[in-house]
Amino acid sequence: MCSSLRLLQAAHGAFQVFTAKELHVIDETALAALRNGETERALEGLARDGKAYINRDGASLDTLVHELLHCHAHEDFHQLGKRWIEGATEFFTIEAMEKGGLTPTHSYPEEEGVLRALLASGYSLESLKIFYFQGGDNTLSEWIDRHCYRSWKKVNEAVRHGDWPRARYGLRRKTRFL
Numbered sequence: 251m252c253s254s255l256r257l258l259q260a261a262h263g264a265f266q267v268f269t270a271k272e273l274h275v276i277d278e279t280a281l282a283a284l285r286n287g288e289t290e291r292a293l294e295g296l297a298r299d300g301k302a303y304i305n306r307d308g309a310s311l312d313t314l315v316h317e318l319l320h321c322h323a324h325e326d327f328h329q330l331g332k333r334w335i336e337g338a339t340e341f342f343t344i345e346a347m348e349k350g351g352l353t354p355t356h357s358y359p360e361e362e363g364v365l366r367a368l369l370a371s372g373y374s375l376e377s378l379k380i381f382y383f384q385g386g387d388n389t390l391s392e393w394i395d396r397h398c399y400r401s402w403k404k405v406n407e408a409v410r411h412g413d414w415p416r417a418r419y420g421l422r423r424k425t426r427f428l
């Protein structure tokens with residue numbers, strides 16, 4: 251727990267104060283039960299009600315960093331839905347791991363790809379961190395409407411359906427003809 255908190259503090263400490271959370275190390279069956287049968291991918295861990303649950307047979311340092319991030323995400327960001335949350339959480343996990351000289355596992359490559367496309371179009375990492383950790387207005391949807399090839403509505407629709415190429419395509423920067 252301490253080393254994970256140190257990694258998070260070093261990478262994202264300007265935007266959040268990371269505190270220890272209740273941690274439960276449980277087996278995969280107990281983890282699946284907590285997830286209400288939601289088993290679309292391998293269960294490494296999960297966060298519920300500010301507590302972190304880790305699979306005792308399939309977790310790494312990476313997993314705890316990821317679940318601790320979930321515990322520190324703002325309720326406002328949660329309104330975006332699961333795929334945006336996982337993308338941002340994984341992106342911030344990778345940043346913390348790499349900053350600490352560790353190798354991340356990239357657990358949500360498609361969701362992560364959407365976040366990378368958004369940042370590549372110019373949405374700032376600072377805005378993303380402020381929204382994720384501190385909440386506030388949905389600056390992301392407004393920004394996409396203004397700067398990207400497709401509207402937030404269209405991009406979000408693609409993300410919710412798991413249509414990753416369409417989501418990334420829609421996030422390209424709008425071309426300006428002068």
Ligand SMILES: [Zn+2]
Pocket residue numbers: 316320336339
């Ligand atoms: Zn997650």
